[in-house]
Amino acid sequence: MPKKVTEYPLLPLFHKFINEAKKGKHLQTSGRKIKPASIKNYYYLELLLIKFSNEKAFHIRVKNVANLTKKQFEDEKKYWKDFYLQFTNFLYNDLNHYDNYVGRMIKLLRSLFNYLNTEKGLNIGAFHKKFYIPSEDIDIVILSPERLNYLIDNKEIEQTLNDDLKKVKDVFVFGCAVALRYSDLMALKKSNLETTNQRVYIKIQSKKTQTYTRVKLPEFAITILNKYSKQYVNKLLPEFTKAYMNKKVKDIMDIYGFNETVQRTRVTIAGRKGFELFQN
16 A cells, blocks of 8 residues: 655745745855845745646645655656656747756746755655756847947937837936946945045855955936936946836847847757756
8 A cells, every 4th residue: 555645745845945945044055145136036935836736726735745655756756757747848939948048047936946945854855856948049139339329329210219228228328338247236225325536336145155246437327327227226326127128128229220130049959958867
């Protein structure tokens, strides 16, 4: 007679994990608090899992694997192989995500399983270690100095933009001037400004690397900041989500005529590679 196995629904456990991260009860391995941007990514993953579970009628649960029979262990192994393949296919085929985003979500999911095993003492096994984390190298499309100057100087085209596109263009142009990561750009505050010998600098500590960057601002960047100085109490620039920013920058490039075809190649290997890993 098969042994009775304790089963736990995963989504309530995940929600508790996110709440503990917000309150600082769950920390990084370094002992630091989990960053708000990372918590936001966990929240997105939770929504994806809910959507996947509902649309694919896939009940997501974990089981205590202590004292499993050989057949029960093989069944559990198959369950997580099916989950991995179905979930990644859902992200790729239904939601049109690419390797880097899928890889980020799988990496976060693996962190959740580590938390359940090590911090909550739920002996749920190490099946998650077979979850392959896909990644890809994407060719970088560079905006030439001539085109950047065209974006800055062509006021005739700028007047055709609606208010949102003008703001996105300002953020994009300012970002080109300071070469900061998107997350650092959106986090800029007035306290990051520094004036020395009548020169204006941005000084910021990178959220990702914790290193300091100090950049002298050109006149066009200072003009952009002055435009919004009275609109925001503390922030330097308008704030947008990364997805919205990416979409609107593409729209702006079309309006300015920067729309020639660029060949791009992506190779998706997650499903095949993940399946091979589960075979071993």
